[in-house]
Amino acid sequence: MIRQHDSIIVHTLGRFVIPVVQIFGLYVLFFGQYGPGGGFVGGVILGSSMILSVLIFGHDASRSQIVKKALHADGVGLLIFAGVGGLCMIGGGEFLNYANLEIPGLETASRRSLGIVLTQIGVAVDVAVTAISIVFSLSAEEIIEDSING
C-alpha cells in the first residue's frame, strides 16, 4: 500500500512532470516510424508516468483511479495486435500482412504504414498495462483483488 507522499515539492513537481512525460510517451509512440522509439518504449514511458502518479499521490488518490482501471486492460494490447492480423486475414491475405487491410482509398504502402501504427499502439498498451500491474502486485496487499472484485 503506497500512501501519499508528504512533501509539497514532490507534489508540485509531480503535477508538472507527469503530463510532460505522458505527452513525451505519446510522441515517442507515434514518432517511432520517423525516428528512434516505437511501441515498446512509448508504452514503457506511458506506464512509468502512471506509476509515478501512484508513487507520488498514493493508491487512494482520485487520479490513481484511472490507473487502477487500466489494470482491467490486461490483454487488450495483444487483442489489438492479433486483431489487426485477423483483419488482414478477413481482407483476403496472410496473417499480419498489412497490405490486405481493407481500407478504401489507400495504396499498399500506406496500408502497411497504418498497420505498423496500429500494431505499435497494441504493443504500447500491452507493455504499459504489464508495467503497471507488476508495480501494483509488488506494492499493494489487496488493491488488485479490490479493483477486480468491485
Add this chain to the structure above:
Amino acid sequence: MIFPFEIPLLLLLLVTAAGAILVKDLMSAVLLLGTYSFFLSLVWGWFGAVDVAFVEAVVGAGLGTVLFLLTLFGTAPKDTRLHRPPPSLLTLIVFPLLGFLLLYAASDLPEFRDPSSPASVHISPTYLEQSYQDTHTPNVVTAVLMDYRSLDTMVETVVIFAAGIACILLLRRQVK
C-alpha cells in the same frame, strides 16, 4: 585533437558495474545498477543503436530501478546490508578463464561498421533499399520489427503479457 570520450564512458561503465557488485548495501547496489544502465545506454547511442539506447535508458535505468526499489521496500525494510562470503577457489579459476575465452572469441568478430561482414550482406541491404517504398516508414528498425518481422513481435508481446500475468499470480497476497 578530439577528446576520446569513449574511454571515460567505458571506464565509468566498469566502475559502476564493479560498484554494484562490491557495495555493501542493497539500496546502493540498486541505484548503482540504474547508473550502470544509463551509461550502457550512452554506449548503445555511441554505437548508433539509438532504439536500443532508448529502451535501455527507459527500462534499465527507470522502470527496473523502481521495481527493484519496490521489492526492496516490500521485503527488507530495516536491514539491507549484504553479508557476502568470500568467493570460492573454483570461482576464482573458472570465471577469469571464461572471460579470457570470451575475449579470445571476440577477436574473431568482424570489424565494427564493416560493410562486408556476414550480417551486413545477407538481407540487410534489401531492407535498407526497399523498406521505404514498401511501407512508407523512414525508420528501418520500426519497418523490420513491425512489418517484415511482425509475427515475431506479436509473440514477443505474448511473452510480455504472460510475464505480467505470471507476476500477478505469483505476487498475489491472500486476502482474509
